[in-house]
Every structure is written in C-alpha cells, then in structure tokens.
Amino acid sequence: MKYAVQVEDLRKIYHLKGETVHALRGVSFDVPEGDYVAIMGTSGSGKSTLLNMLGCLDRPSQGRILLGGYDTSTLSDDDLSQMRASRVGIIFQAYNLIQQLTVLENIEVPLYYRGKVTAEDRRRCKELALMVGLKGRLDHRPMQLSGGQQQRVAVARSLINNPEYILADEPTGNLDSRTTEEILALFERLNNEGRTIIIVTHEDDVSEHAQRVMRMSDGQIASDYKIENRRSALAAAAS
Numbered sequence: 581m582k583y584a585v586q587v588e589d590l591r592k593i594y595h596l597k598g599e600t601v602h603a604l605r606g607v608s609f610d611v612p613e614g615d616y617v618a619i620m621g622t623s624g625s626g627k628s629t630l631l632n633m634l635g636c637l638d639r640p641s642q643g644r645i646l647l648g649g650y651d652t653s654t655l656s657d658d659d660l661s662q663m664r665a666s667r668v669g670i671i672f673q674a675y676n677l678i679q680q681l682t683v684l685e686n687i688e689v690p691l692y693y694r695g696k697v698t699a700e701d702r703r704r705c706k707e708l709a710l711m712v713g714l715k716g717r718l719d720h721r722p723m724q725l726s727g728g729q730q731q732r733v734a735v736a737r738s739l740i741n742n743p744e745y746i747l748a749d750e751p752t753g754n755l756d757s758r759t760t761e762e763i764l765a766l767f768e769r770l771n772n773e774g775r776t777i778i779i780v781t782h783e784d785d786v787s788e789h790a791q792r793v794m795r796m797s798d799g800q801i802a803s804d805y806k807i808e809n810r811r812s813a814l815a816a817a818a819s
C-alpha cells in the first residue's frame with residue numbers, strides 16, 4: 581500500500597512562561613493514498629498543533645512525519661518550505677487569499693515558490709478555476725466574491741502543485757449550510773478522483789462525509805475508525 585502520510589510517535593512540547601505544555605503526546609497513524617480523514621476533538625486536544633506539523637508549518641519536538649515516503653524531520657527550513665509548497669495543499673477557514681490579486685493570480689501563488697510561471701501553468705490555473713465552479717469570475721478579486729466562491733479559489737489554489745494530500749483546517753467554518761454542502765461535494769469529488777484529504781472539523785455533519793474519523797483527546801488519538809464501521813455500530817446500538 582502507498583501512503584500519503586506516515587506519522588510516527590509525534591510529540592510536541594511548548595514552553596511558555598516557565599510552563600511546559602505537552603500538546604502532542606505520542607501520535608502515530610498512517611494515511612493511505614486516497615483516504616479521506618476527519619480529525620475531531622475538543623478544544624485544546626492538539627488538532628491545530630498536529631495540523632501545523634502535517635502542513636510542514638512547524639516541527640515536532642520528537643517523532644517524524646513522512647510525506648509520500650520522504651522523511652520531513654531531516655530537512656532544512658528551506659527544504660521544508662519547498663516540501664510544503666510542492667507536496668501539501670493547505671486550505672484554511674479564513675480562505676487566506678491575497679486581496680490585490682485576481683482569482684487566477686491567487687491560484688498561481690504556490691507556483692511562485694517554484695520559480696517561473698509558464699503558459700502551461702496558466703492553462704492549468706484556468707482549468708482548476710473552472711473545475712471548482714468559478715466560470716465568469718476569473719478576473720474578479722476576493723472582495724467581489726462570496727465566502728463560498730473564495731473558498732473555491734482556495735481549493736483550486738491548494739491543487740495547483742498536484743499535492744500529496746489536501747489539508748483543510750475548518751474549511752467550512754465560515755460558510756452557511758448550503759455553501760458547506762457545495763464545498764463538501766467538491767471535496768468528495770476530489771476524493772473520488774483519488775485525492776487524499778485530511779480535514780480538521782468540529783462539525784459532525786462535515787466529518788460524516790469522510791471515510792475515517794480520528795478523535796483527539798489530550799494530545800493523543802483517542803479513537804480512529806472507518807465511517808462505515810461507525811454507521812453499523814450505531815445501527816446495531818439502535819436496534
């Protein structure tokens with residue numbers, strides 16, 4: 581089996597004003613290519629900390645993360661940034677678009693880390709924009725778009741480098757229920773096409789679209805199950 585992500589005994593300790601916080605206390609799991617994982621858990625359980633590590637935005641105190649088989653723990657800061665730009669597609673709750681840039685230019689941004697943007701890159705940006713349903717909006721700026729449309733731009737941007745996996749941090753947290761459904765349908769389509777998706781969410785409705793739910797508690801993984809198993813367990817409990 582090929583893995584998009586392998587996490588081995590991940591630990592993160594924060595030192596704050598003489599206090600030591602064990603935010604991750606030995607987290608291990610694998611994400612096979614094509615999986616769709618929802619990470620849930622109470623506030624303070626370590627979800628954002630884990631997300632930052634998976635997105636190569638921060639380093640663990642101990643343990644390691646392999647992306648597509650590459651060990652990220654041995655990389656320099658520059659190489660880690662390069663890894664983030666080329667192998668991870670990140671989507672945030674707040675979209676994080678650049679207001680001065682058009683839809684197409686925002687989708688292009690991750691390519692700047694790689695150097696020159698080619699005509700073929702531009703063609704792909706347009707193709708992705710159309711794929712996520714932004715026809716007729718390519719030259720608009722973020723403030724001229726609805727929240728759902730802005731999140732579509734962020735989804736297209738996350739795909740431009742053909743990443744190992746898509747990491748989404750509460751991607752529907754700012755959206756109404758109809759737009760949430762639209763964005764989740766987009767994720768489902770990407771997953772059906774073979775993309776690996778890891779999504780952090782507080783919402784049961786959102787996690788139910790995933791194939792697998794991992795619950796975090798106090799810096800550890802408290803449970804990790806496939807959705808089908810949970811559905812049959814609930815059905816058995818109800819009968």
Ligand SMILES: Nc1ncnc2c1ncn2[C@@H]1O[C@H](COP(=O)(O)OP(=O)(O)OP(=O)(O)O)[C@@H](O)[C@H]1O
Pocket residue numbers: 594595596601602603621622623624625626627628629630
């Ligand atoms: N930079 C930091 N410095 C010190 N402590 C931190 C830092 N970041 C997080 N923590 C602590 O680490 C623990 C885990 O925090 P984290 O933000 O990962 O939780 P979370 O599950 O994402 O919570 P939420 O759902 O509220 O976003 C908490 O006790 C938090 O106070």
